[in-house]
Amino acid sequence: MSTHEDTRRAWDEANRKHVREDAALLEEARTARLLPVEESLLMPLLSGARVLHPQSGHGLDDHALLRLGAASVHGLDYSPTAVGAAARRAQELGAACTYEVAELPATGLPAGGADLVYTGKGALIWLEDLPAWAAEMHRLLRPGGHLFLLEAHPLIPLWDWDPAEARVRRDRSYFAASHVNDTFPAGGATEHQRTLAQLVMCVLDAGFELLHLAEHPEPFWMPEDEDPAAAWDGRLPNTISLLARRG
Numbered sequence: 001m002s003t004h005e006d007t008r009r010a011w012d013e014a015n016r017k018h019v020r021e022d023a024a025l026l027e028e029a030r031t032a033r034l035l036p037v038e039e040s041l042l043m044p045l046l047s048g049a050r051v052l053h054p055q056s057g058h059g060l061d062d063h064a065l066l067r068l069g070a071a072s073v074h075g076l077d078y079s080p081t082a083v084g085a086a087a088r089r090a091q092e093l094g095a096a097c098t099y100e101v102a103e104l105p106a107t108g109l110p111a112g113g114a115d116l117v118y119t120g121k122g123a124l125i126w127l128e129d130l131p132a133w134a135a136e137m138h139r140l141l142r143p144g145g146h147l148f149l150l151e152a153h154p155l156i157p158l159w160d161w162d163p164a165e166a167r168v169r170r171d172r173s174y175f176a177a178s179h180v181n182d183t184f185p186a187g188g189a190t191e192h193q194r195t196l197a198q199l200v201m202c203v204l205d206a207g208f209e210l211l212h213l214a215e216h217p218e219p220f221w222m223p224e225d226e227d228p229a230a231a232w233d234g235r236l237p238n239t240i241s242l243l244a245r246r247g
């Protein structure tokens with residue numbers, strides 16, 4: 001099994017893509033939009049909001065959040081390469097986004113400074129201690145602030161990528177605590193699983209009130225150079241959206 005440090009290095013390496021594709025990402029950032037489900041849930045919360053984006057990656061969503069009315073977005077990622085590329089992009093566009101290298105679940109940021117935590121799209125699977133993450137998200141939000149997640153459905157690790165037939169992988173279990181990643185960003189990295197119930201209970205146990213939870217057939221990400229898997233054809237869950245309020 002890979003170590004935590006192997007995974008961090010694999011991500012920093014994978015995030016060099018954001019540097020190689022800098023010109024294209026800069027253009028994408030100018031017009032980036034959130035998914036329709038994100039827009040409809042977040043629109044009422046974004047006017048003047050101070051948004052925190054843990055595991056911000058390429059940060060394109062940060063520009064979409066600003067366009068919808070957020071006052072500022074602060075991105076956190078443990079990859080200096082991702083943070084550097086996203087910060088340069090924000091500077092180039094004169095956008096109110098700032099970025100910082102930080103390793104979740106602990107962030108070192110002051111308590112109560114965020115109106116909204118926006119995260120997901122391949123974030124939670126890398127975190128071993130989800131209760132610690134949920135507690136930190138609660139600490140970072142002001143009372144009444146919101147936690148929003150658009151994330152891979154916990155069943156995703158089970159779907160085979162066969163384009164011809166939707167199948168469950170024989171080497172995976174919904175109830176396993178972890179599995180080894182054999183695709184992106186680097187084969188061999190450990191991913192941490194939890195069931196949908198475990199994720200929801202973790203958020204509730206941290207002191208959040210659940211406002212919205214939905215399952216969606218569309219994946220939030222597909223590999224660019226492969227045929228789409230039959231498991232993504234609209235019959236199976238591939239994404240979840242979750243909105244919770246800090247009590």
Ligand SMILES: C[S@@+](CC[C@H](N)C(=O)[O-])C[C@H]1O[C@@H](n2cnc3c(N)ncnc32)[C@H](O)[C@@H]1O
Binds near residue numbers: 127
């Ligand atoms: C799949 S990317 C998704 C990022 C973002 N949502 C996006 O769409 O670009 C996951 C990101 O999480 C970061 N990451 C993974 N584990 C982390 C941790 N423990 N602390 C901080 N960042 C982490 C990686 O460096 C990577 O940039």
